[in-house]
Amino acid sequence: MSAPGVRPARRLLVTGLATYWGGRLAQALESFPEVEAIIGVDTTEPTREMGRTEFVKVGAQHALIERIVRAAEIDTVIDTRLVVDSTAASRSDTHENNVIGTLNILAGCAGAGSPVRRLVFKSSAHWYGCEQDDPAFFTEEMRRRHPPRTQIERDIVEAEASVADFAGKRGEMTVTVLRATNVLGPGIETPYTRLFALPMVPMILGFDPRCQFVHCDDVVRGLEHAAFRDLPGVYNLAADGVLALSEAIGLLGKRPLPALPPWGTGLVAGSMRRAGVPFPDEMLAQLRFGRGLDNRRLKATGFRYRQTSREAVLAQAEELRLRGVKAAAGEPYRYEREVEDFLRWSPHVRRRPGPPVGPDDAAMFDPAPPAEDP
Amino acid sequence: MSERMPVSEPPRARARALPAALPRDLLPAIEPERRVDDWGRSERLEGIFDRTAVEFLYRYLFRVEAEGLEHVPERGGALLGANHSGALAGEAAMIARSIREEHPARRPVSIAVDGPFGAYPFLSMLARKVGCVSTHPANVHRLLHDERRLVLLFPEERKGTEKVFHRRYRLRRFGGDRLAAAAMRAGVPLVPVCVVGAGEASPVLASPGAAGRIAGLLGLPLTPTLPWLGPAGMFGYLPAKFRVRFLEPVETASTGSDPELVNSVAREARARIQAGLEEMLAARRSVWFG
Numbered sequence: 001m002s003a004p005g006v007r008p009a010r011r012l013l014v015t016g017l018a019t020y021w022g023g024r025l026a027q028a029l030e031s032f033p034e035v036e037a038i039i040g041v042d043t044t045e046p047t048r049e050m051g052r053t054e055f056v057k058v059g060a061q062h063a064l065i066e067r068i069v070r071a072a073e074i075d076t077v078i079d080t081r082l083v084v085d086s087t088a089a090s091r092s093d094t095h096e097n098n099v100i101g102t103l104n105i106l107a108g109c110a111g112a113g114s115p116v117r118r119l120v121f122k123s124s125a126h127w128y129g130c131e132q133d134d135p136a137f138f139t140e141e142m143r144r145r146h147p148p149r150t151q152i153e154r155d156i157v158e159a160e161a162s163v164a165d166f167a168g169k170r171g172e173m174t175v176t177v178l179r180a181t182n183v184l185g186p187g188i189e190t191p192y193t194r195l196f197a198l199p200m201v202p203m204i205l206g207f208d209p210r211c212q213f214v215h216c217d218d219v220v221r222g223l224e225h226a227a228f229r230d231l232p233g234v235y236n237l238a239a240d241g242v243l244a245l246s247e248a249i250g251l252l253g254k255r256p257l258p259a260l261p262p263w264g265t266g267l268v269a270g271s272m273r274r275a276g277v278p279f280p281d282e283m284l285a286q287l288r289f290g291r292g293l294d295n296r297r298l299k300a301t302g303f304r305y306r307q308t309s310r311e312a313v314l315a316q317a318e319e320l321r322l323r324g325v326k327a328a329a330g331e332p333y334r335y336e337r338e339v340e341d342f343l344r345w346s347p348h349v350r351r352r353p354g355p356p357v358g359p360d361d362a363a364m365f366d367p368a369p370p371a372e373d374p
Numbered sequence: 375m376s377e378r379m380p381v382s383e384p385p386r387a388r389a390r391a392l393p394a395a396l397p398r399d400l401l402p403a404i405e406p407e408r409r410v411d412d413w414g415r416s417e418r419l420e421g422i423f424d425r426t427a428v429e430f431l432y433r434y435l436f437r438v439e440a441e442g443l444e445h446v447p448e449r450g451g452a453l454l455g456a457n458h459s460g461a462l463a464g465e466a467a468m469i470a471r472s473i474r475e476e477h478p479a480r481r482p483v484s485i486a487v488d489g490p491f492g493a494y495p496f497l498s499m500l501a502r503k504v505g506c507v508s509t510h511p512a513n514v515h516r517l518l519h520d521e522r523r524l525v526l527l528f529p530e531e532r533k534g535t536e537k538v539f540h541r542r543y544r545l546r547r548f549g550g551d552r553l554a555a556a557a558m559r560a561g562v563p564l565v566p567v568c569v570v571g572a573g574e575a576s577p578v579l580a581s582p583g584a585a586g587r588i589a590g591l592l593g594l595p596l597t598p599t600l601p602w603l604g605p606a607g608m609f610g611y612l613p614a615k616f617r618v619r620f621l622e623p624v625e626t627a628s629t630g631s632d633p634e635l636v637n638s639v640a641r642e643a644r645a646r647i648q649a650g651l652e653e654m655l656a657a658r659r660s661v662w663f664g
Contacts, residue, residue: 132492206495240402
């Protein structure tokens, strides 16, 4: 097993703090005592409660990142901000965030005398696309044989190209790219979680694609794994096991509905989309051809997935059953600058020893910080 | 994980096009609850298919007789390379069945299929569920080297199914020498397989190059039943007697993968299959009864 050099991160910057990944990751990083500072930036306010993470609101283009990075002497930047769902925002917002935002973040980490030593970029398996002549398992060094077909793929390919370019130019910095496959699990909303929430799951007639998933906790752990280690290059982030879509639907306890015709799929999907069924463009090819990723490269660095694809689907099934109950139970978190400032800085707040960790997160992470590798 | 097969790692130069040597022990563990494997092969559907259509063809229509099964290794990866002679490639299922049925280890075989494998509705879905994979080099390599399975490949590619009747047992050029290259890269033995009978079971009356393309037949060959009976013509086989012979493996593990050697291994495999075919044809007295 290759033991990558360990240079523990102490001062971290998390981009996309208001996104699911940014928020989850910052919460997770707070539990490491050797982390001195966690700064989170985003264009909107955080959606999760955090203990000691500091939030800085920035403009959509992340143009002033460099000043934050230098002022706080950030050594590790974790970029979780990429939008991988074309229905999440408008085309131009997505493009601005994914392509221009990435360029500006890279520029913020560059420059003479930059304190940044490590950059972790969360990308997506959409980079590989989805075609009928694909290999059954993509490995990291494979190239795409076809140009990207959808807007989101184009953006991701472009963003990754600038990251690769940056990594090539700045050899002294460790640049890690994590390509995550479709994510399932409690709390996250992705095209697949929306698809699986439907009473019957639509499929394309005559196709039963292979689909692979990864549990959201494993993605957070993967980002955290990369944040504390020197892992140069690209790594797939996908759980063990590739399911047939019909198998996944069976695990969810639902029935498949082959409502999409094999020809003219786009047209029918378009009209179903207008009727409220969530079909992003990038999903249609997956419903036809499926996609599998080889996850051994990341495992070879010592990372272990806690859940297989099958277990991620089972977790999603449980989430779907509990959804109504959960929605009624708790009040959602609301960010208010004054309250957060008071909690962090007021001398009247009695601080408990140790960083606050949510009850469901506490059990999830390795108790020992990742300094065990020689 | 001890293995008697000597396994050589692919050299760096070739590894660029293929997955770099990834540790085998990090392959996903098999989940016993599942009835579909990571390649999309469905135990259930394969079982149904095997008990019905394949059983009928194997036992009653083609009355397959297999010999030389001792040349198929009991453990570890091996690449089986067979000749194509008929239009409808019934031989793939027959070879796989003979190993599953008559080989002492009863090993499953993955069938590498050419062409736009994933594109046809129903057909590609069923093919994958009964154990076919596309011939992408990375797929073949993973199956052979990492998962140590048996893979059946038809090295003549599409040209094999386009051979007109009178040339049915004449081997075409082995496309890109991918048979030899795949086996050598994976460091597994290459077992040549000869099949006699398929050429008569679904004779090719005209290849698509000649008449078919003009008729716009989507590249399907003309057979006694295709395209006259529509999709049902895909299952129109004549009751020819099948004989399958597994030949002594061409050892590839020690030869590395320099292009010279790839060519010589490919030539040797091709010559052995051609010689085997001629021997079997000479011994055959009747097309229908063997």
